[in-house]
Amino acid sequence: SAPIPFSAWLPAAMAAPTPVSSLVHSSTLVTAGVYLMIRFNFLFNVNSNSMFLLKMSLITMVMAGINAFFETDLKKIIAFSTLSQLSMMMIIVSLNMFELAFFHLVMHAIFKSMLFLCAGLIIHFMNGIQDIRMLGNFFKNSPVIMSCMLISILSLIGYPFIGGFYSKDL
Secondary structure, X not given: OOOHHHOOHHHHHHHOOHHHHHHHHHOOXXXXXXXXXXXXXXXXXXXXXXXXXXXXXXXXXXXXXXXXXXXXXXXXXXXXXXXXXXXHHHHHHHOOOHHHHHHHHHHHHHHHHHHHHHHHHHHHHOOOOOEHHHOOOHHHHOHHHHHHHHHHHHHHHOOOOOHHHHHHOO
C-alpha cells in the first residue's frame, strides 16, 4: 500500500480528477496491499514480522496525521486521512486480526468514496478551488453536500453508531 518509505506517491496522486481519486483511494490501488496481506496471510509468518509492521504502521499513521493537520488542499487532506486509515488496517493485520482488518477495509471504502465524491462536488461548485481556507461559506450554500460530508467524516473518526465506529471500536 503506502507505508512510510513509499508514501510520497499517495498525496501526489491527488492531481487526478476527483472521481478517479475516489476509486484510487477508497477501493482499488491503495487498499490492494492491505487486501493481499489479509488474503494471503497463510503464506508468510506474520508473527516474525509483526513488530516491524506495527512500528512502521504507527510511524506512518503519525506522519499522515501531522501532514493532514498542516495541509490546506482539500483532496490532499483526504489522501492523508486515507494513509492514516491504511496504517490502522496494517496495525490490525500486525495483530493477526484479519477479519477485523477486512471489515475496516470495506467500511473505509464506503465512507471514503462518499467523502471524495462530496469533495468533488465542493470543488466543482467552487470553480476548482481546493483550498479549505476559501470554503468558509459553503455550508450555507449547499447544506445537503455538507451534511453528507459530515456523515462521512463522522464515520471516519469513529463516531458511535455510524459505520466507522463498528470497524474501529470492535
